[in-house]
Amino acid sequence: MVMGGVLIRPIILTVCIYVFLKFIVPNLPHSAPLPSSLIFLYLMLTTAGIVIFATLSGASKDAFFGPILRFLTGEGGGALSSARYLVLALFPLLVGWQTYGSTASSDAPPGENRTIHPAPPGEYTGLSNPVPKTLDNINYGKGLYASRCSPCHGNFDGKGFAAAGFTPPPANFKDPTTIAMLQESYLFWRIKKGGVGLPVEGMPWKTAMPRWELEMSDEDIWKVIMGEYDGAGQKPRTWDESE
Amino acid sequence: MANDEVRIMRDQGQTVTNHGRDIAGRVALLAGCAALLGWIGLPDVAVAQESAPAAPTAYRDLPYIGSRNLVWIIAQLHLLLAGFVLGVPIFAWLCEIVGWKSGDKRYDKLAKEFTKLLTSSYATTALFGGILLFLLIGFYPKLMAYLTDIFFPSFLVYCCLFLVETATLYLYWYGWDAMAEGSGKKFHIFLGFLLNVFAFFIMIVPNSWATFQSSPVVLAEGSDFARAWAATWNPTWWPVNIHRLIANVVLGGYICGAYAGIRYLSAKSTEERYHYDWMGYVGNFIGVFGLLPLPFAGYWLMREIYQYNQQMGITLMGGFLSWLFILQAMLIGVLFLGSNYYFWLGITHRIPGSETQYRKPIMAMLIILLLCLGVWMTPHSLVASLEEAQKMGGTHHPLLGVFGVMSAKMTVSNLMVLVTFMSFIMYWRAGKQDTAGWAKAAKALMGGVLGLAAIAVIILGVWGYFVPAIIRINYFSTSQVGIVIFVMLTITPLTALLLKSAKTTTEMVWGRMPPRAGYALVLNAVMVILLMTLMGYARSSSRVHWHIYGVMRDSSQYAFSPALGYAAALMALNTFLFCMLVAFIFWVATMGDKAKAAASAKGAPEAGHIPAMAGGSQALDGPAGDVSEGNRPV
Numbered sequence: 001m002v003m004g005g006v007l008i009r010p011i012i013l014t015v016c017i018y019v020f021l022k023f024i025v026p027n028l029p030h031s032a033p034l035p036s037s038l039i040f041l042y043l044m045l046t047t048a049g050i051v052i053f054a055t056l057s058g059a060s061k062d063a064f065f066g067p068i069l070r071f072l073t074g075e076g077g078g079a080l081s082s083a084r085y086l087v088l089a090l091f092p093l094l095v096g097w098q099t100y101g102s103t104a105s106s107d108a109p110p111g112e113n114r115t116i117h118p119a120p121p122g123e124y125t126g127l128s129n130p131v132p133k134t135l136d137n138i139n140y141g142k143g144l145y146a147s148r149c150s151p152c153h154g155n156f157d158g159k160g161f162a163a164a165g166f167t168p169p170p171a172n173f174k175d176p177t178t179i180a181m182l183q184e185s186y187l188f189w190r191i192k193k194g195g196v197g198l199p200v201e202g203m204p205w206k207t208a209m210p211r212w213e214l215e216m217s218d219e220d221i222w223k224v225i226m227g228e229y230d231g232a233g234q235k236p237r238t239w240d241e242s243e
Numbered sequence: 244m245a246n247d248e249v250r251i252m253r254d255q256g257q258t259v260t261n262h263g264r265d266i267a268g269r270v271a272l273l274a275g276c277a278a279l280l281g282w283i284g285l286p287d288v289a290v291a292q293e294s295a296p297a298a299p300t301a302y303r304d305l306p307y308i309g310s311r312n313l314v315w316i317i318a319q320l321h322l323l324l325a326g327f328v329l330g331v332p333i334f335a336w337l338c339e340i341v342g343w344k345s346g347d348k349r350y351d352k353l354a355k356e357f358t359k360l361l362t363s364s365y366a367t368t369a370l371f372g373g374i375l376l377f378l379l380i381g382f383y384p385k386l387m388a389y390l391t392d393i394f395f396p397s398f399l400v401y402c403c404l405f406l407v408e409t410a411t412l413y414l415y416w417y418g419w420d421a422m423a424e425g426s427g428k429k430f431h432i433f434l435g436f437l438l439n440v441f442a443f444f445i446m447i448v449p450n451s452w453a454t455f456q457s458s459p460v461v462l463a464e465g466s467d468f469a470r471a472w473a474a475t476w477n478p479t480w481w482p483v484n485i486h487r488l489i490a491n492v493v494l495g496g497y498i499c500g501a502y503a504g505i506r507y508l509s510a511k512s513t514e515e516r517y518h519y520d521w522m523g524y525v526g527n528f529i530g531v532f533g534l535l536p537l538p539f540a541g542y543w544l545m546r547e548i549y550q551y552n553q554q555m556g557i558t559l560m561g562g563f564l565s566w567l568f569i570l571q572a573m574l575i576g577v578l579f580l581g582s583n584y585y586f587w588l589g590i591t592h593r594i595p596g597s598e599t600q601y602r603k604p605i606m607a608m609l610i611i612l613l614l615c616l617g618v619w620m621t622p623h624s625l626v627a628s629l630e631e632a633q634k635m636g637g638t639h640h641p642l643l644g645v646f647g648v649m650s651a652k653m654t655v656s657n658l659m660v661l662v663t664f665m666s667f668i669m670y671w672r673a674g675k676q677d678t679a680g681w682a683k684a685a686k687a688l689m690g691g692v693l694g695l696a697a698i699a700v701i702i703l704g705v706w707g708y709f710v711p712a713i714i715r716i717n718y719f720s721t722s723q724v725g726i727v728i729f730v731m732l733t734i735t736p737l738t739a740l741l742l743k744s745a746k747t748t749t750e751m752v753w754g755r756m757p758p759r760a761g762y763a764l765v766l767n768a769v770m771v772i773l774l775m776t777l778m779g780y781a782r783s784s785s786r787v788h789w790h791i792y793g794v795m796r797d798s799s800q801y802a803f804s805p806a807l808g809y810a811a812a813l814m815a816l817n818t819f820l821f822c823m824l825v826a827f828i829f830w831v832a833t834m835g836d837k838a839k840a841a842a843s844a845k846g847a848p849e850a851g852h853i854p855a856m857a858g859g860s861q862a863l864d865g866p867a868g869d870v871s872e873g874n875r876p877v
Contacts, residue, residue, distance in 0.1 A: 031642040032635040035627035038643070042617055049613045052584055053606060055759060057591045057598045109629045114638060116624045117561035122793065125553040167629075169637045176708040177623065177639070177648045181561075183553055201563045235711035239550045 006063045010050040017046050114168070117182070118201035120189045127185035131222040141227025144220055148212070149228070156232040166208050173232035180234040187225045187236075192218070301385040302799040310382040311801040312813065317378055319776055319817040320824065321371035323494070326487070326775065327825075328368045329442045330495030331361045334529045336435035343428055353522060355419055357499060362416045363832035367824065369405075386790045393461070394452055396471040401448045408441040446491070447484045451475035454483050457786055458551045459794050478551045482544035489540050493533035494775065497768040500526025502829055504764030507756070516754035523756075523764050524589060530767060531582045531663060535731075538575070538656045539724045546716060548785070555785050555792070560649075561623075566807060567781045569622050572652075574774045576616040579659050581767040583612065586670045588760045593751045594674040604669060608662050615655035615662075623647025645708065650715060654704025657723045661697060664731055668738055674749035677741055685741055689734050696730045699723075772821055776814040784810075 021042055026033040054064035074081055131137055145153075154160035158172030173179050179187060189197070194211035212221060229236055304310045335357035342350030380387050391398065415434045422431035451474070458479045462470045503522035510516040549556025558564055587605050591598040624638040624647070625631075632638050645651060679685070700723050707715040784804045786792050796802070805813070 025642070028642060032640060033631065034640065034643070035625050035631040035635070037626040038621065038640075041620060045613050045617050045620075048580065049609055052580065053609055056587055056602070056605065058757060059598075061757075114624065115561075115563050115565070116638065117557055117565075119554045119558040119562040119787075122554055167633065175639075175644070177644055180712060181648060185553065186557070237712035239713065 007067055010054070010064075013050070014043065014046055018043060114203070115201050117186075118199050120186050121199075124185050124189040127188060129184045129188075129222050129225065131219055131226065133226060137223050138226045138230050141220075141223035141225065142231055143227075144216070144224045145227045145231065148215070149224065152208075156228065168207060170209075173228055173234065176234070179229065179232065179236065182237055184222075184225050184229075184236045187228070188218075188221055191216075191221050191224060299385065299388075301383075303382050303384070304800070305382075309801070310378075311799075314375070314378050314382060315813060316817055316820065317371060317375045319779055320821055321368065321375050322779060323772060323775060323817075323821045324364060324368040324371055324824070325446070326491045326494045327498055328361060328364050329446050330491030330493070331357050331364075331499065332435065332438050332442055333492055334496065334499075335361065336432070336439055338525070339432060339435055343432060349518075349521070351423075352518075353525060356522070358416055358419070359832055360499065360502065360829060362412065363828050364825070365409075365412060367828055383790070386795060389791070389795060390452060390455075393455070393474050394471055396468050397448055397451065397475060401445070404441055404445050404448065408438070408445055411438045411441060443488070446487060447480075448475075450483050450487060451477070451480050453782075454479045456789075456791050457548070457555070457782065459791050461794060479544065479547050482540070482547045486537075486540040486544045489533050489537050490775065493530050493537060494771050496526050496529030496531075496533060497764075497771045498526075498825065500530055500764040501768030502526070504761035506833075508758055508761040510754075513754060520593075520753045520756050523585075523761070527582060527585045527764060527767070528667070530771070531586075531667065534578060534582065535660050535664060538660065542653065542720065542724075552792070558787065559781060559785050563804070563807075564781050564784055566622070567777060569620060570777055570811075571774065572616070572619040574770050574777065575656075576619060576659075578767055578770045578774070579612060579616070579663055581763050581770065583608065583663055583666045585760055585763045585767070586666045588756060588763070590670055590673050592756050592760070593753065594749050595752060596749060597673055601669065601673065608666055611662050612659055615659045618646045618651050618655045619659075621646035621651075649720075650704050650707035653707075653720050653723060654700055657700045657727050658697060660727055661693070661700070661730060664727075664734075665693065668734060671738060672742065672745075674747060674751060675742060675745040676748045677745050679741060679744045682741055685737050689737055692730055692733050696726045699726050769818065769822065772818045773814060776817045780805075780810045780814060 018039070021034055021039045025031055051064075053060075055061045071080060071084060074084055150160055151162045152158075152160040152166065152170040153173065154163060154170075156173040158170045158175075160170060163170050171178050190209070192211070192213040194209045194213075195207035196211055198207065216224070225236075302310070305313055335354045338350045338354035338357065342348060342352075342354060411434055415431065415438050418431060418434070422428055422434075455474045455477050458477045460473050460477045462473045465473070500523050503519045503526050507516060507519035507523055510519055545556070545560065548559065560568065587601075590601050590605075621643055623644065625635070625640060627635065627638055635641065639647070677686075703719045703723050703726075707719045710719070787804060788797050788802045789795065790797050
């Protein structure tokens with residue numbers, strides 16, 4: 001067997017997965033580039049899988065680690081020996097470069113794991129929508145939505161004409177992982193208090209949503225919520241199936 | 244007596260009397276002064292009482308360490324020890340029953356060894372419980388006074404439970420050999436049953452105190468018993484009881500597996516290697532057995548928390564604690580991988596010549612597990628640089644964002660449970676050939692059930708995105724769990740029936756596992772301990788700045804949730820301390836064994852280092868247990 005021949009397949013597999021995640025996934029319909037943290041996570045899982053499978057038996061373990069050990073211990077000599085010295089020289093440099101890259105000053109803002117859905121204050125958790133769910137109220141809410149919310153949130157899809165100007169972008173209500181996961185009282189809090197009402201948990205960036213309590217009554221806010229759910233084709237999270 | 248001695252005694256007596264008078268005079272003078280000062284100060288005291296009575300101490304602190312950190316460490320160690328001590332009797336007792344029913348002494352020996360670990364840990368658990376109690380009373384007197392006021396009746400019940408549990412444990416352990424036969428054995432098994440009953444109640448009583456803090460039910464009126472009972476039966480009490488009961492089995496199983504793994508790695512004789520390889524297998528099996536239903540119990544608990552209070556639910560699942568669930572996915576993933584890896588190593592090493600036969604199914608299972616784990620570990624909000632976030636249009640990926648919510652997580656966790664279950668079935672069937680005429684039909688049926696179940700789980704998972712949340716939670720998620728349970732209840736008895744008439748083509752060889760199998764067992768134990776420390780922090784932090792949620796606010800300097808990095812350091816420290824503690828306890832517990840082994844080694848020649856073919860090795864005929872033809876390891 002060619003030295004390292006058994007390592008070729010795992011290396012090819014890892015490279016293929018990297019290429020798929022880095023270059024193919026972003027070009028799929030309705031997709032976008034993956035952040036490096038996610039690519040790293042998937043590659044770690046791939047590596048773990050390779051090591052697990054390679055060490056299932058003594059023979060496969062020796063076949064897998066044998067070339068690595070022989071390379072590191074200098075067996076074989078020749079060009080491999082030179083390559084070993086090259087790796088031994090490059091490895092500390094690589095570590096140094098990584099250390100420098102992670103500690104040196106940079107003009108790029110640090111990566112953030114912003115909490116998208118901070119917990120609402122206690123006084124909002126027990127609220128339920130007091131406005132009757134009539135067609136009139138829903139349509140009235142949609143009208144309010146069109147005038148107040150659609151410039152940013154668009155046709156409930158987060159793509160209003162002003163959306164591109166904001167970071168973080170306005171929420172997409174049609175996405176089943178946004179308002180469909182939340183109770184109405186949560187939306188009431190967010191609309192009423194806006195970006196400035198976010199707790200510390202919701203830092204670093206407060207959303208640009210205005211504090212609508214200054215412009216709308218509570219009843220109107222509840223109506224907007226009803227219109228929002230209806231327009232997005234979603235249902236709020238409830239604990240009562242009859243609702 | 245000489246005159247001199249009499250004179251000296253008289254003089255000394257006079258001296259003592261004089262001293263006494265002096266002291267009495269001084270005491271009288273001091274008392275008089277104190278009385279005078281008191282009389283002068285009385286009006287001031289009265290005024291002081293009218294204006295502002297001295298407030299009772301609400302908190303005490305500890306310099307450098309901090310009261311909260313110390314309570315955190317001690318409480319976590321106590322809980323981990325308690326989990327082990329309450330989990331082990333369950334399977335020790337079951338092992339004893341298996342040994343009694345089957346006549347296989349190895350199971351009885353194993354049960355006894357489990358119980359030995361239990362007895363040596365029991366006192367330490369109680370010790371840490373006592374330390375925790377003193378610390379809580381000392382550091383949080385106001386909170387403890389409030390809890391005592393509500394739960395005093397259950398404190399008394401708890402004390403009684405501890406008395407009967409301790410007495411039962413002593414009888415169970417010390418009477419093992421004395422009650423080894425006939426009606427004595429039956430009584431011993433009954434003691435084991437009692438031990439588990441008392442242990443269960445010992446677990447659920449303090450659970451009520453802890454869950455009351457998260458989801459309190461406070462009655463303003465009523466008898467002491469009525470108030471205590473209402474507080475006990477709070478919304479999260481039973482979900483936590485069930486979740487912890489299963490988790491204790493998992494913890495106990497994996498720790499026993501780790502113990503066996505370490506003993507296996509250090510085994511010097513074939514007999515030892517055989518025994519500890521088998522014990523490691525049983526430990527891992529118990530751990531997996533508990534691990535399979537654990538995600539469902541956890542899901543139910545979280546559902547109840549969310550329904551009880553939206554703020555608490557979002558804090559945990561969507562707020563600042565949501566990252567813990569990504570860490571949890573990672574730890575559970577390692578646990579699943581580690582357990583399956585151990586099964587697979589068992590197939591390739593204990594069943595000679597089976598590697599090529601099972602390599603492809605193992606690869607398929609590994610790929611499914613990794614894909615599921617990838618989905619489970621994908622956060623809803625991704626860690627991204629500003630540039631990456633702008634490219635994605637926010638921190639949600641438009642395509643993979645769907646992996647970040649419960650519909651996806653529940654689907655993949657169910658699939659992982661299915662794969663792990665099939666891993667075990669594959670191990671169970673390895674080295675056997677079906678002889679029954681209906682074997683083909685049965686296999687086709689099992690394959691069909693498994694395939695359809697997997698498809699149904701995936702369909703329900705995808706469909707979950709298009710229905711109201713309550714439909715998904717109440718029907719789809721529960722249906723997924725029901726499907727998985729149905730698969731287990733169908734395939735297990737069918738496999739057992741098939742194996743009854745199956746022909747053994749390759750005997751299972753114990754004691755031939757590679758060292759990495761022992762390391763895998765240790766890794767699993769460390770993972771489950773880390774997992775418990777992680778979720779313990781989550782449960783406590785979900786109360787945010789409340790001692791008792793919505794009832795008693797934390798007004799100490801520690802009324803904040805520790806940051807995730809800080810908490811992770813404490814979790815790691817707790818895990819390390821617990822591992823050291825358990826290692827010490829087990830080392831002490833096995834001192835006697837080593838002395839006995841050394842003594843017997845002097846009188847008997849050491850068995851050769853040869854593979855221990857089940858029932859086919861001289862080395863196994865001895866104290867390790869009966870491995871005669873009828874009692875082969877399986």
